[in-house]
Amino acid sequence: MKNTTKNNEEYNILVGGAAGEGSRMAGLTIAKLLSNYGWRVFIAEDYQSLIKGGHNFSQIRVTKKRNASPKKTIDFLIALNDHTLKKHAPDLDKDGIVIFNSDVSQYEYGFGLSGKEILEQFKCAPIMKNSAFLGALVKVLGMDFSIIEDVFRKEMPKDYNGNVAIARYGYDKAETLLKIEKIKQSPLPLITGNEALALGAAKAGLGAYFAYPMTPATNILHFLAKYTKEFDVKVIQSENEVAAINQAMGSAASGIRTMTGTSGGGLALMAEGISCCAQAEIPMVVVNSQRTGPATGIPTYGGQSDLEFAKGIGHGDFVRFIVAPGNAEESFLLGNLAMNMAWKYQTPAIILTDKDLSEGTFDFDPKVLTKGTKNKELLWDGKGEYCRYLNSKTGISPLAYYGQNTVVRVTSYEHDQCGITAEDSEPDIKMMQDKRLKKFFSLEKEVANINSVNVYGNKKSKVAILAWGAVTGVAKEAAEILNIKLIQPMILQPFPKKKILQALAGTKKLIAVEMGAKGQLADLFVENGIKVDSRILKYTGRQFSIEELLAELKKKNKK
Amino acid sequence: MDSNLDTKAINTWCPGCGNFGLLAALKKAVNTLISQGVKKENILLVSGVGCHAKIIDYININTFYGLHGRSIASAVGAKIANPDLKVIVCTGDGASLNEGLSHLVHAAKMNIDITVLMHDNRVFALTTGQFTATTPKGFKGKSTPFGSPEENINPLELMMASNAMHISRSYTGKIDHLSKMIVEAVNHKGFSFVEVLQPCIAWYNNSQIYNNNVYEIPDQDLDNKEIAEKKIREWNYISESKISLGTFYKKEGQDFNESIVDIEPKNDINQEIQKILSEKI
Secondary structure (H helix, E strand, O other), rough: OOOOOOOOOOOEEEEEEEEEOOOHHHHHHHHHHHOOOEEEEEEEOOOOOOOEEEEEEEEEEEEEOOOOOOOOEEEEEEOOHHHHHHHHHHHHHEEEEEEEOOOOOOOOOOEEHHHHHHHHHHOOOHHHHHHHHHHHHHHHHOOHHHHHHHHHHHHHOOOEEEEEHHHHHHHHHHOOOOOOOOOOOOOOOOOHHHHHHHHHHHOOOEEEEEEEEOOOHHHHHHHHHOOOOOOOEEEEEEOOHHHHHHHHHHHHHHEEEEEEEEEEEHHHHHHHHHHHHHHHHOOOOEEEEEEEEOOOEEEEEEEOOOOHHHHOOOOOOOOOEEEEEHHHHHHHHHHHHHHHHHEEEEEEEEEEEEEHHHHOEOOOOOOHHOOOOOOOOEEEOOOOOOOOOOOOOOOOOOOOOOOOOOHHHHHHHHOOOOEEEEEHHHHHHHHHHHHHHHHHHHHHHHHHOOOEEEEOOOOOOOEEEOOOOOHHHHHHHHHHOOEEEEEEEOOEEEOOOHHHHHOOOOOOOEEEEEOOOOHHHHHHHHHHOEEEOOOEEOOOOOOOHHHHHHHHHHHHHHH | OOOOOOOOOOOOOOOOOHHHHHHHHHHHHHHHHHOOOOOOEEEEEEEEEOOOHHHHHHHHOOOEEEOOOHHHHHHHHHHHHHHOOOOEEEEEHHHHHOOHHHHHHHHHOOOEEEEEEEEEOOOEEOHHHHHOOOOOOOOEEEEEEHHHHHHHOOOOHHHHHHOEEEEEEEEEOOOHHHHHHHHHHHHHHEEEEEEEEEOOOOOOHHHHHHHEEEEEEOOOOOOOOHHHHHHHHOOOOOOOEEEEEEEEEEEOOOOOHHHHOOOOOOOOOHHHHHHHHOOOO
């Protein structure tokens, strides 16, 4: 057997199988086993647009300090089928170990478990055989078996006894190859970017979510639907994205904090609605989880090429408030901020997330919860005649909702202050355009002073990486390893130029790292007069691994 | 609150437009609803874009003047957000049978408690006269100078097929009847659809045909689908046969807001989030 004990600072585990074989659930359970041993974990998900068959896998990065960065080199490969073994064995570390299904695979270094034997012996559902693989892994890592009981009790209460017995079978078939350290550190909740985003919106008072299913935004719909009662949020599956945004508009105008979510193609269908929100001054949060485009693209893989579209989405002159979180905690905070800002400025806010952030699983520090708020919107005082679009210094008019003791007129047409169509009145038309511009000016001023840019790594380095969204995790690790700087903007429109210039101070060479063929964040910087010296772009839908990014950065640094 | 429903907006419909009849009937219906105890502030009129939609500016109640073809979707959202609202949608044949057909079909299928008044002038009027889904084949408009190539559909048949629970028809030339149909539709619990025959004097003037052929039918066998379908098919929108006005179909059922999970805003969101997070460890 190989010597696996040399590396005890971190581990990289890959579990894969056909769709329907339960590799994702197995991955999450492995993450929880290690998380409950005090380790920090990050799961990157890779799956295809199919329901049964194909190849799905979860990569679990296990580290002492939090590190949301995918790694290519595998220490432990759990191959539920032979395809997984064949595909990923080349990425095994020289001391790497495989736990495989001996019915279909053979491998020199590792432990084979017969799926058939397990099914015969335990008369269980096929998916339950995965517990044996988990049991074997726990044994290999030298963990106490009791950790299985602790985690399974929570994860699989229904078939708890059966799963524990099967895990014990796997445990007994394997050998202990190392003694993984039990770290004195409380486990953190493991949640996806989408779940964190939904929590942030919930904390800002989300009352209704309208959406049409579209990967990778769909599990916001699923998560909110599951917790509809806990969050007091109405969750509606609309007939299409056009319906979703227009229903959301009706809901928001009726006084409920409302959100919709989709991906690129669906965002395109919402474009007219977003424009309407700007004109009618309807507060709205639109989540766009980017995937590989254009068009249908690669539906279940990542991308960062909707920025250009989002920043100009909708016809007419208006500012779209656009935020882009880089991990689960930022998804919570920016989900929260987007909703509060949308209601403060009565305008659409777009949360640009991406597949790898939306569906990646992160450890989430509940301390950030206290930073989430529900800020009160400016409400009508109930006195005198109500005019929905009353002109004001800030451009913000007090809100009243249908059902209050007045007449509320919300309109997509250009209008006077009370919401009556004003096609024939140039002064009204100009006043209303100016009023909205004033609002956007106020928004820009506020954005200039809030925390909109993260800087990681060596803040004094002359070389800096520019990254956003899910790429932040791997870029951060690369910056730390290379002792350079990472700049990650979290607000993209209005462009927080002052904060970005502060972050750039001392930078001589700026290297954009993005998942897109053009580098749209780099383009945004260039548009704003900031030089981007080079770009490392990946556009196959797959995430950068830390090895890959380090190699690319070294190449760029030589030039 | 006063019940004067006029606004200061200048009316821009063509003189003699069928929409005037609809506006008069709608105001009358709103006043009737208020006299029946509906609070004026709980009435919401939703519309989109088209000649019909201008009605928004001419009536002093809550309004949502949304996007072309999307009024029904916005009405659905409003009704879900605030189930106390009485939501009336003024839409057109072009808006809801062409541009936004899916919203009409799905709102009916949801059985959400809103009332859709379809101003069926059977032509795109505000864009100067092109054929819609209810325009007969052969219509010569600017986009079809040699005659439109498509057969029209019967919107009431479409509503039957979409499981609409309250289906009726009226005519802008019969303000009292129309007003009565609107009140009945609004008072029906669940989705209701009123087709309003509305002559477009500029592009497709059917006034004479309607005046000659409309007749009111009694409320009979209203929950019988087969009978309703027969009544609905009596006029094919082409021939100059009798055109029945009245309620064709009416059935009680659970409306959408009653069908979704009952949510009572009572939870402390912080506690709920903490609870969910603790399950995720």
